[in-house]
Amino acid sequence: MHLTKEEEQILNGEHGETLQKAIEILVALGDIYDADGLIPIKSAQIAGVSYKTIGDAGLEWISDLEGEVKVPAILNPAGMDLENWNEMDISKDFARKQQEIIDAYRKLGVNTKCTCTPYYLEGFDTEYGDHLAWSESSAVSYANSVIGARTNREGGPSALSAALIGKTANYGYHLDENRIPDVSITVECELTGSDYGALGYQTGMMVGNRVPLFHLKNTPSSDELKALGASMAATGAVALYHVDGVTPETQNIGFEQPSENITIEADQIQEVYNTNSDIQNSDEIIALGCPHCSGDELEYIAQLLDNKQVDRDVWICTSREVADKNSQIIDRIEKSGAMVVCDTCMIVSPASENYNMMMVNSGKALNYVPGMCKIPSKFGSIMDCIREAGDNNRNNKN
Amino acid sequence: MLITGDSISFLGNVDPETGIVVEPGHELYNKSIKDKVLVFPQGKGSTVGSYVLYQLSKNDVAPAAMINIESEPIVAVGAIISGIPLVDKLDRDPYTLLKNGCRVKIDGSNGCIEIKNYNHQN
Numbered sequence: 160m161h162l163t164k165e166e167e168q169i170l171n172g173e174h175g176e177t178l179q180k181a182i183e184i185l186v187a188l189g190d191i192y193d194a195d196g197l198i199p200i201k202s203a204q205i206a207g208v209s210y211k212t213i214g215d216a217g218l219e220w221i222s223d224l225e226g227e228v229k230v231p232a233i234l235n236p237a238g239m240d241l242e243n244w245n246e247m248d249i250s251k252d253f254a255r256k257q258q259e260i261i262d263a264y265r266k267l268g269v270n271t272k273c274t275c276t277p278y279y280l281e282g283f284d285t286e287y288g289d290h291l292a293w294s295e296s297s298a299v300s301y302a303n304s305v306i307g308a309r310t311n312r313e314g315g316p317s318a319l320s321a322a323l324i325g326k327t328a329n330y331g332y333h334l335d336e337n338r339i340p341d342v343s344i345t346v347e348c349e350l351t352g353s354d355y356g357a358l359g360y361q362t363g364m365m366v367g368n369r370v371p372l373f374h375l376k377n378t379p380s381s382d383e384l385k386a387l388g389a390s391m392a393a394t395g396a397v398a399l400y401h402v403d404g405v406t407p408e409t410q411n412i413g414f415e416q417p418s419e420n421i422t423i424e425a426d427q428i429q430e431v432y433n434t435n436s437d438i439q440n441s442d443e444i445i446a447l448g449c450p451h452c453s454g455d456e457l458e459y460i461a462q463l464l465d466n467k468q469v470d471r472d473v474w475i476c477t478s479r480e481v482a483d484k485n486s487q488i489i490d491r492i493e494k495s496g497a498m499v500v501c502d503t504c505m506i507v508s509p510a511s512e513n514y515n516m517m518m519v520n521s522g523k524a525l526n527y528v529p530g531m532c533k534i535p536s537k538f539g540s541i542m543d544c545i546r547e548a549g550d551n552n553r554n555n556k557n
Numbered sequence: 558m559l560i561t562g563d564s565i566s567f568l569g570n571v572d573p574e575t576g577i578v579v580e581p582g583h584e585l586y587n588k589s590i591k592d593k594v595l596v597f598p599q600g601k602g603s604t605v606g607s608y609v610l611y612q613l614s615k616n617d618v619a620p621a622a623m624i625n626i627e628s629e630p631i632v633a634v635g636a637i638i639s640g641i642p643l644v645d646k647l648d649r650d651p652y653t654l655l656k657n658g659c660r661v662k663i664d665g666s667n668g669c670i671e672i673k674n675y676n677h678q679n
Contacts, residue, residue: 180638187633206604213605216573216612220638314604316634 160189160328161196169324177226181320188317189328198290198329201308202231203322204277205269206294207315209238209507210256217315218260227268229325231282232318234264235295236451237273238509241502242479247510269322273502274478276385276451278302281480287407290333292321296398297450297523300388303399305381307407309333312398332399338408340372340401343417348425349376353520353540355383357431358423359390360522360538365421368396372417374403382453389450390522434525435537440516445469445548446505447541448476449521454485456541461488463545464495470549472514473497476504497548506531520544558659559593559620561585562652566602567609567635576618594661595620596651600632610635622663624651624670636665644668 162170170186172179185197207213207221238257239249249257265271270282275295277283285291285302291310293299302308311331313321321327331337344362362371371391379387379402391397401409408414447460452475460475475492479501482489489499505511505524511532519525520541528536539547561584565571570580576591590613600606610632613619623636625645636643642665651670655661660673 183637184634187628187637188630191628191630191633207608212603213608214612216608217605219615220608220611314607314630314634316607316638317630 160186160194162186166197175226177224178323181323184317184320185324185326185328189330192328192330194328194330196329197324197326198333199325200230200292200321200327201285201289202233202277202283202291202293203228203318204233204235204291204293204295204298205264205315205318205322206235206313208234208236208260208264208273209503210253210260211238211507211509213260213315215256218256218263220316221260221263221267221319224267224319226323228322230322231270232268232322233270233277233280233283234261234273236275236504236507237261237502238507239503240500241273246498247500247508248513249508249510253509267319267323272478272480274451274480275504276301276453276478276481278306279451279453279478279481287411290327292318292327294318296392297385297389299398300392300400301385303332303338304388304401304406305384307411312396338370338399340370340414340417341419342366342369343372343374343420344423345374345420346376346423348423348428350379350383350428351377352383353386353538354428355379356386356390356520356522356525357428357538359387360394360431360525361423361427362421363391363393363395363397366391366395366397368398370399370401371397372401372403372409372414375405378405382456385450385453386521390526393523393526431522431525431538435516435535438516438535438537442515443518443547444472444474444505444511444514444516445518445544446474446476446511446524447520447544448474448500449504449506449519449524451504452477452481454481454488457481457485457488457492460541460545461491463542464492464497467495467545468549469496473548474500474505476500478502518544518547558596558655558657558661559585559588559590560596560652560655560657562598564599564601565597567600567606567613567631568603570602571609571613573609573612574616574618576613576616589618590620591618592621594622594624594663596624596655598626599629600625600635601629602631604631606631607635607638610639610641614639614641622665624655624663626651644670
């Protein structure tokens with residue numbers, strides 16, 4: 160791997176121990192994946208934030224670092240709403256440790272907004288062709304596929320290292336040759352809304368870490384693409400996909416048809432909706448916003464909740480910045496009794512473990528809830544979820 | 558030296574407080590990796606495993622060094638943040654050259670190992 164003179168100096172420890180460790184990590188990964196050198200990045204997004212996932216081990220490592228990030232860097236969701244954690248049934252001990260993790264990142268100059276959708280936030284505008292070091296699998300998929308930016312799926316330490324150095328190793332999805340689709344997926348039925356999460360749930364398992372090229376009957380919205388990519392990154396390891404005629408690289412580069420083709424039929428989409436659908440559980444939580452809701456999704460949820468009162472716990476997960484920009488929509492949602500939860504989500508918060516069942520509109524959450532929250536999950540559209548939350552009309556209770 | 562043909566997920570397989578392998582069914586179950594030269598094919602599992610190596614090191618129960626067939630990012634990153642020497646892609650197969658109890662000198666910077674009590678009968 161070729162290093163510049165300055166990079167060599169950092170590697171030799173001439174710029175301090177933190178930067179030395181950081182560049183050692185980047186160089187080690189570069190060596191493993193045969194990178195030719197380091198390339199500058201526009202931003203970093205760092206996983207390893209929830210105390211539930213990184214524990215004392217991660218907290219200790221981050222706390223021991225010194226210095227300041229060189230590019231805008233932002234965090235993945237934390238284990239709790241950083242402002243309203245006491246409404247979430249979070250223990251004081253957990254809250255204290257979580258805050259220590261956030262403070263340790265802040266000390267390094269990291270923007271401590273915690274979200275899996277950094278592309279909605281100011282200062283993280285991402286454009287076609289930008290090189291990034293992002294961690295969160297759905298954000299990686301969105302950046303690569305929907306925006307046409309370039310990032311590998313970084314681990315927590317490597318994303319933080321990239322932020323401290325301002326560079327990442329040039330391998331994987333930074334290179335043209337690894338962005339070519341190698342399997343084609345033809346969907347035979349019409350899709351809408353959460354169907355895209357169901358499609359991703361099924362196809363992620365089939366394609367593993369390959370790059371699929373979809374042929375769809377509909378033109379999906381960016382929120383639908385977000386759901387598709389998030390699910391595929393969860394049930395598989397898909398970091399980049401293309402949708403013929405929709406995602407930018409199919410138009411700007413153009414690809415040959417891969418030799419292998421998978422066909423998806425309506426019953427395979429329906430199968431996802433059938434998961435645990437026969438189980439009714441009184442201690443159920445309904446959780447939307449995996450990945451974090453966009454402003455459009457919040458508006459749609461608010462419309463469905465207008466004049467309704469929910470009869471069970473409902474979480475709407477989003478980033479604090481998107482919530483702050485849409486405060487009137489948030490008020491409408493919360494009038495129904497649903498709770499808008501910021502900085503965290505149903506997967507990484509220990510509060511999810513207080514329920515016996517979770518209904519979600521996300522293929523990613525459907526996949527992770529049983530393992531991470533130790534409860535079964537079931538799947539529906541946003542409308543199905545709101546219906547399940549209670550049909551009571553606030554002004555006309557029968 | 559402690560040799561296993563099983564991959565290791567440091568998150569879950571190893572107790573960060575004691576350095577003891579706690580995964581029933583793992584070849585090293587109930588054994589301590591503290592101060593050992595740990596030979597295993599590669600890491601697996603959660604990326605949080607990198608942080609667990611750091612915690613083992615802070616608790617003074619980390620391996621003295623690690624030898625992999627081919628390193629993957631979890632162990633490579635964990636070794637760097639913890640200052641544990643790690644070598645991989647050796648010219649000769651460590652599983653035919655090394656045995657439990659062997660004494661070796663590890664040069665993490667140059668990626669080579671020197672066997673102190675090589676058994677010529679191997």
